[in-house]
Amino acid sequence: MDRRSFLKSAGAAAFLAPAMVNHLMAAPEPPLVAVAEGKDYQAITRKVLHAMGGMKRFVKSGDVVVVKPNIGWDRPVELAANTHPLVVKAVVEECLAAGAKRVKVFDYTCNDPRRCYVNSGIEAALKGMKQVEMKQIEPERFKMIQLNGQFLKEWELYGEALSANVFINLPIAKHHGLSKLTLGLKNIMGIMGGNRGYTHRNLDTALADVNAYFKSHLTIIDATRILTAHGPQGGNLADVKVLNTVIASRDIVAADAFATTLFGLKPADIPVTVAAYKRGLGEMNLNRIKVVRV
Secondary structure (H helix, E strand, C coil), X not given: CCHHXXXXXXXXXXXXXXXXXXXXXXXXXXXXXXXXXXXXXXXXXXXXXXXXXXXXXXXXXXXXEEXXXXXXXXXXXXXXXXCCHHHHHHHHHHHHHCCCCEEXXXXXXXXXXXXXXXXXXXXXXXXXXXCEEECCCCXXXXXXXXXXXXXXXXXXXXXXXXXXXXEEEECEEEEECCCEEECHHHHHHHHECCCHHHHHHHHHHHHHHHHHHCCCCEEEEEEEXXXXXXXXXXXXXXXXXXXXXXXXXXXHHHHHHHHXXXXXXXXXXXXHXXXXXXXXXXXXXXXXXXXXXX
């Protein structure tokens, strides 16, 4: 290369360098949180899914999908202890329409599983749907997993969740006596076996440990009616507030952060959210989250 060519190339590089640096230093795209309101719960669930790019963005033909609602309590729909059956049904239908080979729906319940599955209304909502499996937890299917977490070094996780191609986290938004709120991050306890009471010694870190290892591909939060006090079990209609809202995000921390505002709280008020954010599991700062209302 002669001197003139060298100087010409160097000048071009100097001109391009700042632009390249600015591009590399540009802020990442903010996580998207889709929110829909309405009294047709299946319709608003489909609206948030459409806003997220549609279920085909997450579920491919032939996939085995786990849809994990909260079915933990022997309570009817009106008491807002479990995910609304119509929201669950809409999500399952969308998975099947996207080409899922099988959709598995389950939860490691706190009350008697037979009563929870029936009285939640979810079992009836899914009855007769082909390629849908709603079975109670089978203890022999738990597997000890090396989490290498800050609090939990190992823990039993449910094999059916571990082996699925896609995991959809589908909690109800509600008050919780220990963690203040139970949303997506807390709903992961439904795939945990063992002595779950032990995690209460350091619940925020324990949940961050599990969510760091086991990632939800999509979080959909049922806020059609929320439990504002005496959670997670509830039992009094006076504690239930009807909001007719469904929330969805790929970012579980962002989904939880937005849902927190429905209770008049800030994401920083919820230790589990803070622990997950500090671990790099998602965004909790509302000014860095793109909220789309559909």
